[in-house]
Amino acid sequence: MSTIQPTQARHIPDRLDRPLRSALLGWEALLVAVAVAIFIINSFASPYFLDVWSLSDLTFNFTEKALIALAMALLIIAGEIDLSVAAIIALASTLMGMAVQFGFSTPALVGIGICVGLACGVFNGLLVTRLGLPSIVVTISTMSLFRGIAFIILGDQAYKGYPASFAFFGQGYVWWVVSFELALFLAAAVVYYVLLHRTNFGRYVFAIGNNPVAAQFSGVRVDRIKLVLFCLTGLMSGIAAVLITSRLGSTRPSIAQGYELEVITMVVLGGVSILGGSGSIAGVVLAALIMGLVTFGLGLLNVPGIVMSIFVGLLLILVIALPLVWRRFMRKAA
Amino acid sequence: MNRLIRNREIWLAGAIALLIGLISTRFGAFASPGNLATIFNDTSILMILALGQMVVILTRSIDLSMASNLAFTGMVVAMLNAAFPAIPVPVLMLVAAGVGLLLGAVNGLLVWKLDIPSIVVTLGTLTIYRGATFVISGGAWVNADRMSPTFIGLQRMQFIGVPLLSWFAIVGIALFFLMLTRTALGRSFYAIGVNPTAAVYAGINVGRTKFLAFCISGLVAGICGYLWVSRYVIASVEIANGYELNIIAACVIGGISIAGGIGSVGGTVLGALFLGIISTALPVINVSPFWQMAISGSAIILAVVLNARGERRQGRIILKKAEAA
Numbered sequence: 075m076s077t078i079q080p081t082q083a084r085h086i087p088d089r090l091d092r093p094l095r096s097a098l099l100g101w102e103a104l105l106v107a108v109a110v111a112i113f114i115i116n117s118f119a120s121p122y123f124l125d126v127w128s129l130s131d132l133t134f135n136f137t138e139k140a141l142i143a144l145a146m147a148l149l150i151i152a153g154e155i156d157l158s159v160a161a162i163i164a165l166a167s168t169l170m171g172m173a174v175q176f177g178f179s180t181p182a183l184v185g186i187g188i189c190v191g192l193a194c195g196v197f198n199g200l201l202v203t204r205l206g207l208p209s210i211v212v213t214i215s216t217m218s219l220f221r222g223i224a225f226i227i228l229g230d231q232a233y234k235g236y237p238a239s240f241a242f243f244g245q246g247y248v249w250w251v252v253s254f255e256l257a258l259f260l261a262a263a264v265v266y267y268v269l270l271h272r273t274n275f276g277r278y279v280f281a282i283g284n285n286p287v288a289a290q291f292s293g294v295r296v297d298r299i300k301l302v303l304f305c306l307t308g309l310m311s312g313i314a315a316v317l318i319t320s321r322l323g324s325t326r327p328s329i330a331q332g333y334e335l336e337v338i339t340m341v342v343l344g345g346v347s348i349l350g351g352s353g354s355i356a357g358v359v360l361a362a363l364i365m366g367l368v369t370f371g372l373g374l375l376n377v378p379g380i381v382m383s384i385f386v387g388l389l390l391i392l393v394i395a396l397p398l399v400w401r402r403f404m405r406k407a408a
Numbered sequence: 409m410n411r412l413i414r415n416r417e418i419w420l421a422g423a424i425a426l427l428i429g430l431i432s433t434r435f436g437a438f439a440s441p442g443n444l445a446t447i448f449n450d451t452s453i454l455m456i457l458a459l460g461q462m463v464v465i466l467t468r469s470i471d472l473s474m475a476s477n478l479a480f481t482g483m484v485v486a487m488l489n490a491a492f493p494a495i496p497v498p499v500l501m502l503v504a505a506g507v508g509l510l511l512g513a514v515n516g517l518l519v520w521k522l523d524i525p526s527i528v529v530t531l532g533t534l535t536i537y538r539g540a541t542f543v544i545s546g547g548a549w550v551n552a553d554r555m556s557p558t559f560i561g562l563q564r565m566q567f568i569g570v571p572l573l574s575w576f577a578i579v580g581i582a583l584f585f586l587m588l589t590r591t592a593l594g595r596s597f598y599a600i601g602v603n604p605t606a607a608v609y610a611g612i613n614v615g616r617t618k619f620l621a622f623c624i625s626g627l628v629a630g631i632c633g634y635l636w637v638s639r640y641v642i643a644s645v646e647i648a649n650g651y652e653l654n655i656i657a658a659c660v661i662g663g664i665s666i667a668g669g670i671g672s673v674g675g676t677v678l679g680a681l682f683l684g685i686i687s688t689a690l691p692v693i694n695v696s697p698f699w700q701m702a703i704s705g706s707a708i709i710l711a712v713v714l715n716a717r718g719e720r721r722q723g724r725i726i727l728k729k730a731e732a733a
Binding site for chain 1: 535656704705712
């Protein structure tokens with residue numbers, strides 16, 4: 075009956091009651107199956123797919139967004155969201171480009187990119203925690219503010235002329251086919267896995283997402299942790315800005331347009347509840363891989379990017395709808 | 409609460425008057441009735457869209473797919489017009505309304521029947537609808553020489569000295585005002601936003617009401633699809649890209665609480681006008697249009713900060729957050 079919906083929405087499911095671990099394993103197992111299926115379909119669909127260098131190129135499709143998705147997963151688990159990540163990339167990249175014009179060296183450029191990202195994250199976090207504003211509104215507005223500043227600085231121009239050594243971050247390889255981007259992403263995934271699943275901080279993130287008021291009364295510093303999470307998201311966006319700028323070798327204010335959507339899709343596809351309170355890093359990593367496989371496979375088949383976005387959108391809705399339908403079906407059966 | 413809203417509208421009206429005053433000290437013609445009427449006409453589409461969005465936001469939901477819906481319906485009617493110029497324009501407008509309504513109903517059904525958070529549903533349909541625009545058009549444009557003169561000219565026709573486009577906005581404002589203040593449906597939108605649990609006990613079907621809100625925003629986006637295409641005389645995949653944020657910005661600046669239940673037609677209209685005036689004024693005072701994005705971003709932050717202070721005085725923001733979680 076739809077009349078009891080709002081009470082259901084308010085009802086916070088007692089997640090301890092359910093075998094959380096097995097449920098998550100179930101979701102992750104499903105993701106692995108999907109990834110394998112797409113992998114097989116891809117290798118049949120295109121003769122160019124099954125090649126070590128093709129597969130290496132494939133990783134460039136998702137590592138930058140996936141780096142942000144790691145931090146975004148924590149933020150969404152804690153019940154907040156950051157829509158400004160792509161705009162942070164634009165601003166950080168623009169300021170890096172500006173620094174190039176003043177003759178800054180490569181390490182300084184990297185530092186600028188990361189610091190700008192961090193600063194943007196702090197700005198978002200302070201607005202949300204100190205002023206108690208809903209994060210979706212704050213980050214919608216900073217989304218146009220950050221990108222707006224990039225437009226003010228650059229207009230319809232572009233920055234180029236990055237130093238040759240700067241190209242390593244987005245184009246270099248650490249070992250054989252393992253790119254710097256991929257290595258960095260794998261390292262970050264381990265760090266975020268430990269942070270979310272093996273530390274008190276991670277437990278607090280889940281606690282806040284399940285019930286911020288209860289977390290507050292249990293002595294969790296809700297606002298401080300949320301602030302840290304916004305900083306992490308900003309930081310990862312700054313790092314992503316360095317990678318993208320280095321890979322493209324130029325900056326336009328429209329850089330990374332629409333990335334926020336793909337990042338959030340990755341997180342949700344990875345089994346993180348958009349309502350907060352549950353999710354895992356392994357799921358997000360698998361989801362990133364799936365999105366990379368889908369877009370790369372469609373790209374090999376010459377499907378235009380905008381048609382790919384239909385698949386991404388459908389994936390997002392289906393992935394959320396199916397478990398809900400399934401759960402309702404099970405409840406009716408019980 | 410009522411007094412609060414009225415206060416907010418007065419503040420906003422004051423800010424707009426101040427803005428116009430400041431600009432007209434340097435450019436006297438800016439405040440002339442003719443120019444103000446032009447600004448109103450230019451803002452008409454944004455106003456209508458913001459009213460549709462407002463109804464959705466009142467019910468604690470959000471519709472991010474409006475601009476994509478607009479692009480899709482705009483493309484549909486433009487292609488119909490190019491292929492069959494004999495179809496009368498009013499019929500095309502009905503088609504636009506119908507297609508928009510359908511797309512809105514898809515959003516609404518997903519929110520109603522599957523209980524998926526509206527932000528996820530409409531993030532998904534935002535990309536799907538725009539992708540579908542590409543699919544039906546093959547990426548091609550429909551431009552002026554393929555549109556019939558009435559298709560382009562209808563909204564420019566004058567009625568009592570006011571272009572038809574402005575009349576659309578005026579009638580839209582009146583209809584939304586009547587619906588929200590004089591009908592049971594309007595009251596239930598507010599009731600759901602203020603307290604969904606209490607709304608259930610008051611006999612309101614929350615899911616169905618949300619569905620209707622999405623139908624309204626879809627319908628409005630569809631009609632605006634025709635208006636947009638005939639106003640800018642181009643239908644392409646790219647039209648109104650990112651415009652959903654302007655629509656939400658107009659609502660938030662107009663004092664609509666993103667937590668639902670608070671907001672008025674007057675506020676929304678003023679919020680849209682505020683953005684319209686800024687975008688008209690920037691070239692006049694010789695500021696590069698590239699400033700507009702940052703300015704509207706700052707305007708939303710400012711508006712939200714002010715709104716939040718108003719809401720906090722009620723002393724129930726924690727409760728609301730707990731409910732939203």
